[in-house]
Amino acid sequence: MTIFLTILRDNVLPISILIAIGILLQRSFKLDIRTLSKLNFYLFSPAIMFKLLYGTAISMQLFGQVILFFVLFMALQYGLVEAVVRIRRYRPGMRSAMRNSVLFYNSANYGIPLNQLAFANNPYTLSVQVLIMMMQSLIPNTYGVYNVNAHKANWREIRRVILSMPVIYVIPLALAMRYFEVPLPDSAGTAVEYLSNAFIGTALITLGVQLGNMSWAIRRTMLADVSTAVLLRLVAGPLLAWLTVALMGMEGLMASALIVSSAVPTSLSSVLLAVEFDNEPAFASQSVFVSTVLSTVTVAVVIALLGA
Template sequence: MEYFIYILLNNIIPLSILIGIGALLQIIFKLDIKTLSKLNFYLFSPAVIFKMLYESEISLTILLQVLLFFFIFIVLLFLLVELVMRIRRYKNEMRSAMRNSVIFYNSANYAIPLNQLVFIGDAFTLSIQIIIMMMQSLLPNTYGIYSVNVHKSDLRDTLRKILSLPVIYVIPLGFLMRGLEIPIPDSLYQPLNYVANAFIATALLTLGVQLGSMKWKLKISDVVLSNTLRLLVAPALGFAVVWMLGIKGMMAQALVLSCAVPTSLSSVLLAVEFDNEPEFASQAVFSSTVFSIFTVTLVIYLLQFIP
């Protein structure tokens, strides 16, 4: 019950308030969602990723173990989603939208505070979550862009779009500057903090604006399928992968918990930026965030059975 109340008060209600404000602003002022999307892709998201990597303390051993888990988990999840979509006979745009709603998950503003609650501020489990966040930031800006453009653009144009995104460059830059202990002058670090702190609010307002502009042609079966795969199947697969790799203790628990969080806002940002099923993407993010109150609480309870 403690986790249920915490998730409700510290994740669902704050997120819902900002989403609601975004929807209200859209109804009143008819905002330009493309401009909001570009601000997220080219400014706020790169800033928060660089800042977290620059400030983190991650050892090479932990990095390699977590990357191995993440690679196996994502490949298995990808194959599972592909199988389900073939059975459902989805077309091109819906295929990429469904895939993105399952394999891209909220590893930053939802998973990091959740990790610190469950593991009581443990620095080791936080470093694990930061690595997952880094990979979950890189995937939408590489494979995610490829998947929503591959059926309507040539490969050269798609690669040009991927290489134009700052996230591709800030991840190695963040690691390099942290590893070499290169200091950032306060005159630069202060504006970086301002921009990074604006990421969550801007991303949630963008989701609200998208929800406020929708005609709400509900695709209930598709949204339910997405939520089931993201909130129930994914953490079950996480349990299976840590067992298969022989990972135990707090590392195993942190990895499984990282798989249980709802669909990432990046799936909405991709859908809006490249006009790829934005209504479905918005509904999937919003509903998975709400239903995660129950599913994440269940996963937290089951963590105690990991040796």
């Protein structure tokens, strides 16, 4: 119990405080969530993605192992959630929303600070989390956009939206500049530093604003659906990650970092996609809210079991 409370206090509480500040700000001043989301989506998130990929030493071996883990893990998650949506016979829009709520998890504004706290700013585990964040930034901006639009829009429209996403350009640019050792001008480096430093705090507060902007009461009609999404994300997620690292024969810090990265709640991107494309926004918001609240316990349990 002492270990559990220590992890809860040192690893989870700092994140929860910033989320709570966002909730209080929204309840007091009614902030514009779309403006905050655009700042995170088009400015702060690409900036920290560029900074971490350009400035973090990532070996090809580490890159290959993490990407292979991610592919296998996502395949297992997708297979599980697809079985659930078919068994429950969801309509197309709800199928998309359920997939997004399970497959897209908060690897950035929750995962990065959690990794730094859980592993005491270890640069190796941060490299692992950066690669997971890279993939979790790329997938919602490509597959996620397709997923919520496939049943109601043509491919040309979907492709146009996908090509407008900044992350799909920032990732290859940062990787190419690092690989070819292209120096970043001091002025540009300073600007990127300022923007990336604003990411974690702003993103967590934005998440709090979104949570404070919606009803906290779960509708009875969607209670079973929200419970299913949260169970698949917070319980099945870490279990499937543990199965994946076991199948790959991974041990030590890498295995622990990958399992912790999979234990975080549903990503805000699922809500942004739901709102932007009018695809089950109430369900998406409730899933983020409930998974974020319950993750304060489940994440601490996962870290305690790993002894991170």
